[in-house]
Amino acid sequence: MANNGSVQKALEILEKQLNQPLKTALEVCARCGICAEACHYYVAEPKVEHVPAYRAEQLRKIYRKKHNFFGKYVSWLVDAEELDDEKFNKLVEMAFSECTLCRRCTFNCPLGVDTPLVMRTIRAMATATGKAPEILVMLADSAIAKGENPEIFKEMFLQQISQLEKELQELTGNPEAKIPVEKKGARVLYVGLAGAHTIIPPAIIFNEVGEDWTLSIYEAANYGVFLGDVERAKKIAKRIIDEAKRLKVQEVVVAECGHACAALVWDAPNWFAEKFPFRIRSVVEVVAEYIQKGKLTLDPKANSEPVTYHDSCNLARTGGIFREPRIILKAVVKDFREMNPNGIENYCCGGGGGLVALPEYYEKRMRAGKPKAEQIKRTGAKIVAAACENCKLQLGDLNNYYNLGVEVKGLVDLVANAILYRKKAYASSN
């Protein structure tokens, strides 16, 4: 069968990506079907297309056509197939809209088959051939443009930070509270996201503990990761790595953002084959450490309504950050209720993998988020805390879609609230 240009290019990308982990994912599957119940898509809508093994099989067929002896010569015997335009378009649709790369299937697979790696590979094939969702490409390229031309936004950014600093001083009642930017030699470089909501609460916390910190001029989000495009992802991460080196900080602290944390903490050292001269951690780990070291005096009465916690897949499952959020919650919340399952077994909210940024898949992600909505409902909580921006956006949408009647907050919001509550109580008692 004659392949057109994009199919040919996609196959070249597949060949290029074939390292040992991918070969393993494409060759190993016991077809036991355990992964079905592990996937929130399948739990929400039990159909064969939602079984992770079925999804991976769609690329395995193509792989076998070239890499399996029988696949080459007697394709029908091993169900091997040529890739064509129609099949490729279906693969792309599946990889971007029917898998959030949450890795719950991998954790529940007896053989540890990494189906999200297969989906990432399809995403990489799509990106290289111009078939990836253009919004994800545009968001990634905007971030790269910021790194290449900081002058296009820096002046306005600094103006905004100066205003946020005034807001911080009013909130804390401390005229000395600061949001330092580009401070050379600071101990911590904090990397937020675009928007005040990821800057003010950590600023309250850093000022409260007297941290020697500075704010990154860049945002932590890395849409290159969702595209499966390591080159774009590296360029986006490099802006922050270079800034940290330039400022000679000892630690980079990443905002509440699952994929950004995964990219900077776990992927970046491999991408750059480098041991960085600084540590990189999630703000969740750092705040939990402040609490454990007694650097923060917090009053759980500040957050008196029942709170449940949604574990971000990237933080909990990929990064093992599931104890730290509970250290924080126990310190700042009066009535904490676990949703079940939780921790590394938590269900994805349905918004991961870049889906919250793709309006065309809104209905799909609302349906896929049904298990999460039901989990939340069962807790009876009034506040859902999460430590990932994508999760928070999705949880907010699920709240509206399923009428959950909850409020979605970050862990740092609850901590900042507990700090301000104590300050107010102290001020009124004096």
Next chain:
Amino acid sequence: MTEQVKVDLVLDLKGLLCPMPIVKLSQAIKDLPVGAVIEGIATDPGVMADVPAWAKTSGQELISIEQRDKEYRFLIKKVK
């Protein structure tokens, strides 16, 4: 700023957080003809950094961007 430029579409981005203002802007501009102008009104200060970067990447013209009290207003002209 709106007094001087004819606005074809007003985009209410108030209350939206990163990356949604940019997502909505990208979507809205697709349906407009070349030469059309969008006025965006957002409450997330992140747009002050994100909109100029988006304009540069997408090749659209950022006519102006400014803060008015707690709102951020920008004008984007579709040039391609």
